[in-house]
Amino acid sequence: MNTNSLWKDAFFRLTKDKLAVASLVIVLAYFIIAILSSLGLIASGWSQEVGASNLAPSIDHFFGTDIFGRSVIMKVIRGTQVAMSVGVAASLIAIPIGVTLGALAGYFGGWVDDFVTWLYTTFSSVPNIMLLISITLILGKGIFSVYVALGLTSWVHLCRLIRGEVLKHREREYVQAAAAIGGGHLRKLFRHILPNVSHIIIINTSMQFQVAIKSEVILSYLGLGVQGEPSWGTMIDDAKLELVRGVWWQLAGATLAMFFILLALNILGDALRDALDPKLKGK
Amino acid sequence: MIKSIVSFLFGIFFLFSSCSKDRSFDERELHLISPEKIAGFDPIHASDNYSANEMGKVYEGLFEFHPLKRPYELVPNLAESLPLVSDDGLTYSFKIRAGVHFHDSPAFKDGKGRELKSDDFLYSLKRLADPKLQAKGWWLLDDKIVGLNEWRNKYVAAESSNYGDEIEGLRKIDDYTFSIKLKKPYPQFLYALAMPYTFVVAKEAVEHFAKEFLNHPVGTGPFVLPVFEQTNRIVYTKNPTFREKFYPSEGEEGDDKSGLLADAGKKIPLVDKIIVDIIVESQPKWLSFQKAKADLLEIPKDNFDTAVIAGKDLSPELRSKGIRLFANPQLDVTFFAFNHDDPLFKNKKLRQAMSIAWNRDEANKLFYNKAAIEAQSVIPPGLGGYRKEFKNPYIKFDIDQAKKLLAEAGYPQGKGLPEIKIETRNETVARQLIEHFAKNLDRIGIKIKVSMNTWPELINKVTKRQHQMYTMAWGADYPDAENFLGLLYCPYSSPGSNGANYCNPDFDNLFKMATVLQDGLERNTLYEKMNEMVAVDVPWIFGFNRTKFYLSQAWVRNYKFMEFNHSQFQYLNVDLEVKKELSKKF
Numbered sequence: 001m002n003t004n005s006l007w008k009d010a011f012f013r014l015t016k017d018k019l020a021v022a023s024l025v026i027v028l029a030y031f032i033i034a035i036l037s038s039l040g041l042i043a044s045g046w047s048q049e050v051g052a053s054n055l056a057p058s059i060d061h062f063f064g065t066d067i068f069g070r071s072v073i074m075k076v077i078r079g080t081q082v083a084m085s086v087g088v089a090a091s092l093i094a095i096p097i098g099v100t101l102g103a104l105a106g107y108f109g110g111w112v113d114d115f116v117t118w119l120y121t122t123f124s125s126v127p128n129i130m131l132l133i134s135i136t137l138i139l140g141k142g143i144f145s146v147y148v149a150l151g152l153t154s155w156v157h158l159c160r161l162i163r164g165e166v167l168k169h170r171e172r173e174y175v176q177a178a179a180a181i182g183g184g185h186l187r188k189l190f191r192h193i194l195p196n197v198s199h200i201i202i203i204n205t206s207m208q209f210q211v212a213i214k215s216e217v218i219l220s221y222l223g224l225g226v227q228g229e230p231s232w233g234t235m236i237d238d239a240k241l242e243l244v245r246g247v248w249w250q251l252a253g254a255t256l257a258m259f260f261i262l263l264a265l266n267i268l269g270d271a272l273r274d275a276l277d278p279k280l281k282g283k
Numbered sequence: 284m285i286k287s288i289v290s291f292l293f294g295i296f297f298l299f300s301s302c303s304k305d306r307s308f309d310e311r312e313l314h315l316i317s318p319e320k321i322a323g324f325d326p327i328h329a330s331d332n333y334s335a336n337e338m339g340k341v342y343e344g345l346f347e348f349h350p351l352k353r354p355y356e357l358v359p360n361l362a363e364s365l366p367l368v369s370d371d372g373l374t375y376s377f378k379i380r381a382g383v384h385f386h387d388s389p390a391f392k393d394g395k396g397r398e399l400k401s402d403d404f405l406y407s408l409k410r411l412a413d414p415k416l417q418a419k420g421w422w423l424l425d426d427k428i429v430g431l432n433e434w435r436n437k438y439v440a441a442e443s444s445n446y447g448d449e450i451e452g453l454r455k456i457d458d459y460t461f462s463i464k465l466k467k468p469y470p471q472f473l474y475a476l477a478m479p480y481t482f483v484v485a486k487e488a489v490e491h492f493a494k495e496f497l498n499h500p501v502g503t504g505p506f507v508l509p510v511f512e513q514t515n516r517i518v519y520t521k522n523p524t525f526r527e528k529f530y531p532s533e534g535e536e537g538d539d540k541s542g543l544l545a546d547a548g549k550k551i552p553l554v555d556k557i558i559v560d561i562i563v564e565s566q567p568k569w570l571s572f573q574k575a576k577a578d579l580l581e582i583p584k585d586n587f588d589t590a591v592i593a594g595k596d597l598s599p600e601l602r603s604k605g606i607r608l609f610a611n612p613q614l615d616v617t618f619f620a621f622n623h624d625d626p627l628f629k630n631k632k633l634r635q636a637m638s639i640a641w642n643r644d645e646a647n648k649l650f651y652n653k654a655a656i657e658a659q660s661v662i663p664p665g666l667g668g669y670r671k672e673f674k675n676p677y678i679k680f681d682i683d684q685a686k687k688l689l690a691e692a693g694y695p696q697g698k699g700l701p702e703i704k705i706e707t708r709n710e711t712v713a714r715q716l717i718e719h720f721a722k723n724l725d726r727i728g729i730k731i732k733v734s735m736n737t738w739p740e741l742i743n744k745v746t747k748r749q750h751q752m753y754t755m756a757w758g759a760d761y762p763d764a765e766n767f768l769g770l771l772y773c774p775y776s777s778p779g780s781n782g783a784n785y786c787n788p789d790f791d792n793l794f795k796m797a798t799v800l801q802d803g804l805e806r807n808t809l810y811e812k813m814n815e816m817v818a819v820d821v822p823w824i825f826g827f828n829r830t831k832f833y834l835s836q837a838w839v840r841n842y843k844f845m846e847f848n849h850s851q852f853q854y855l856n857v858d859l860e861v862k863k864e865l866s867k868k869f
Binding site: 227 | 588649709710711712714715718719721722725732733734735740
């Protein structure tokens with residue numbers, strides 16, 4: 001008989017999936033690059049001129065140079081730092097909001113549920129990008145606004161999932177048993193129910209992370225994101241005009257960087273769901 | 284590789300579309316492109332350049348700009364001559380041409396166009412002031428003509444305005460003479476009478492078509508358009524009853540040589556038809572020109588490198604088709620403005636240091652294909668007040684001098700200087716331009732922060748004085764340096780057009796003196812003095828006077844760039860022989 005815990009079991013299942021492992025390695029690699037860049041160990045000289053304007057990729061300049069003769073690869077790395085930090089910060093804001101509201105609504109039901117349901121339906125009825133733009137316009141521009149804007153707009157999906165799960169769990173025997181031995185609401189909710197639905201948070205985070213990265217790119221492309229720092233979005237914005245002249249390397253650098261992390265997060269998200277919630281496998 | 288994919292796609296497009304034959308060799312047709320939809324044909328609403336261009340084909344005003352002479356010269360159009368101006372500069376008497384008729388239209392008795400009278404001008408000017416019509420061009424006459432504001436205010440709350448009222452400042456003398464009395468001297472007034480807002484309309488047409496008037500233009504102009512339908516094509520035909528108007532026999536030096544005087548003395552309009560296709564996107568515009576479906580084209584920014592080699596010569600492919608390139612310096616100036624409310628910028632040496640630390644030559648290469656001219660001061664070349672010999676010492680890139688000036692300003696190597704924030708438009712090139720500026724200033728130790736804004740946001744910040752610095756470009760409304768010098772006139776500070784909130788009493792005194800003077804040597808001398816005074820004071824960091832590039836097909840004759848070009852099309856001609864010959868190449 002298998003005596004492993006849920007987590008160990010899930011980890012075992014995950015490692016059997018080669019694609020998932022590869023994705024995990026890619027995601028970890030991006031994290032390492034982002035951390036090294038934020039510590040100033042790599043790409044700190046991104047703003048320096050390394051050659052002439054718009055040099056094509058070569059041995060010296062792996063991804064060529066931009067209009068000001070700056071290295072595109074360094075800008076890609078710096079952009080990685082921005083993208084990953086946005087993913088982390090947005091998740092740190094969105095998860096507590098989504099989990100708390102979802103759990104309270106699912107557990108207590110009644111007017112609390114009505115209120116939370118009303119809140120998230122209202123939020124989700126406004127097109128996400130409009131909401132993002134309005135928030136960045138109110139908060140002013142800069143990376144901090146992007147963190148807050150993305151955090152405040154991306155809790156809805158998680159909240160809805162947690163609410164549904166908690167609703168299901170609160171009638172289960174183990175919760176009734178907890179009540180029978182005198183557990184209060186908070187104990188039942190946070191000590192017993194939440195650990196049993198926590199896999200949803202992990203699955204959701206990996207999905208949400210990529211939404212945050214994509215949104216940051218869109219905002220920066222529109223000029224509402226980071227200012228004075230390279231971002232994949234501003235690089236694509238630059239490329240818009242350069243393409244007709246045959247300068248494709250900035251676009252290639254930014255989109256390839258984006259492509260690999262988004263693909264990896266997507267595959268990882270699926271694999272995590274399969275590993276943590278085997279009943280859903282293949283659905 | 285990308286280039287080859289693009290050309291492959293073009294190839295497919297051509298393959299499927301080359302079957303359509305759209306060329307006529309019997310009639311002189313001029314094919315043009317309008318990049319925006321036209322809102323309608325009521326002159327009082329001609330606020331954008333595109334509508335103005337269309338209205339200029341059917342409507343006319345008292346004056347127009349000479350199609351060849353530069354600097355721009357105002358010449359009589361429906362007026363017989365330039366007006367008589369009273370000694371105090373307030374009363375203008377206009378004599379209009381006799382024998383000018385409106386287009387034939389069902390609005391008139393028997394459908395025959397009636398003769399133009401001075402009443403028509405008074406009526407048209409009153410329409411501009413009519414509160415019921417909410418004319419977009421009202422600002423042009425606001426507080427300018429004696430009694431006109433009072434007439435307007437009288438009818439704000441009324442059901443309709445009474446055009447029969449006498450207005451002191453608008454007086455009919457006889458059928459061909461009328462006078463306008465101004466509240467205060469306004470030498471730019473004649474320019475207002477060359478703008479589409481003041482083009483003349485017929486009362487009968489306005490009343491007959493009522494709400495539909497904007498779709499039934501009835502003017503005196505060289506072309507007719509009986510009905511305007513909101514489609515993607517507008518077809519104008521020659522006005523059969525157009526008066527005797529002739530192609531000018533003199534122009535600027537060199538016009539003769541370049542063939543611009545070949546049609547001198549001929550009756551205009553020279554073409555039988557003008558076909559305007561409305562094409563908004565730049566790629567179809569480009570394709571349309573390449574297939575000779577358009578005769579003139581402003582080169583879309585992204586196609587510049589395909590059309591122009593090394594920033595100046597036409598590509599061999601286009602040259603083989605006889606296509607000609609026109610590089611046209613614009614009457615505009617780009618700038619980084621300081622907000623002089625900020626005590627930091629009271630320091631002249633700091634402003635000068637920032638100005639010479641910017642490598643304009645490099646910026647010109649990166650952003651304008653080396654085709655822009657470095658702005659010496661606020662007045663662009665081509666306007667009175669600009670002196671070719673004058674060179675601004677504070678625009679020449681000199682990093683050592685910049686460091687020295689910065690130290691003298693009290694910030695050696697930028698120490699003690701806070702980060703400076705520059706507001707700009709949310710647009711790729713605008714952002715890159717500031718990034719370039721910031722990179723340059725970083726070398727002498729000045730830190731610049733970019734702040735991107737939507738257009739309304741930027742205007743709002745400047746109007747409310749919430750900016751530290753901002754960047755923008757200013758284009759001429761009319762060919763008078765007053766339009767540019769006013770950008771630095773203290774009483775026009777925010778929310779007015781002086782967004783830099785620059786105040787210089789000496790400059791202001793000269794401005795007051797100059798703006799009431801009529802065009803002439805005295806005024807130009809004052810303009811020059813003001814222009815050179817502000818150049819060394821560096822109220823802005825001066826940028827560039829830009830250049831636009833146009834292409835014309837080989838068969839188009841008499842094309843010369845005009846900044847204020849709504850009346851230009853009647854002077855253009857089409858050489859059918861050349862067209863027939865060269866069309867084979869397309």
